[in-house]
Structures are given as C-alpha cells and as structure tokens.
Amino acid sequence: MNKTELIDAIAKETELTKKDTQAAVDAFIDTVTKQLKKGDKVAITGFGSWEVTKRAARTGINPLTKKSIKIPARKVPKFRAGKNLKESVK
Secondary structure: OOHHHHHHHHHHHHOOOHHHHHHHHHHHHHHHHHHHHOOOOEEEOOOEEEEEEEEOOEEEEOOOOOOEEEEOOEEEEEEEEOHHHHHHOO
C-alpha cells in the first residue's frame, strides 16, 4: 500500500474527503518527522513507537570494486511495533 492508497482507505473508512484525509496524513508525517529531528521519541500505545538511534561507523565493501570503504556513523530512524500490532498480524 502506498500513500495514495492509504489516503483512499482512510477517507473511505472515516467518510472524510480525500483532501481532508491527505491533510491529516501529511500533518501526521510532518509531526513525527519534526519530533524525531529534535531527538524525541514518538509512541502510539498499542501501535508502535519511532525513535532515532545511532549507527556506529563501520567498514564495508564496495560490491563493484571489492575494495574496503569507510561508512561513517550516523543517526537513523527506527520503528518498533507495539503489542496490539504484533498480535494482529500473527
């Protein structure tokens, strides 16, 4: 399911217009992104949580040249599914 299909499904479920649904989905994504940029954790009980974790620097291999390359440390977003979500997809 892509973003457009998600918006269509939510609009149908809630009987909101697609325009209003798209605004809500965009606002949700923007809010989660802003909070993660600030270093905050975002949690929706039962669904899951997003947080930023640090990935350590490491050595990798360029698949084309087979030479070693240095991959710098960086921050990455991480999603952890909540209990209800985990149980519903079993």
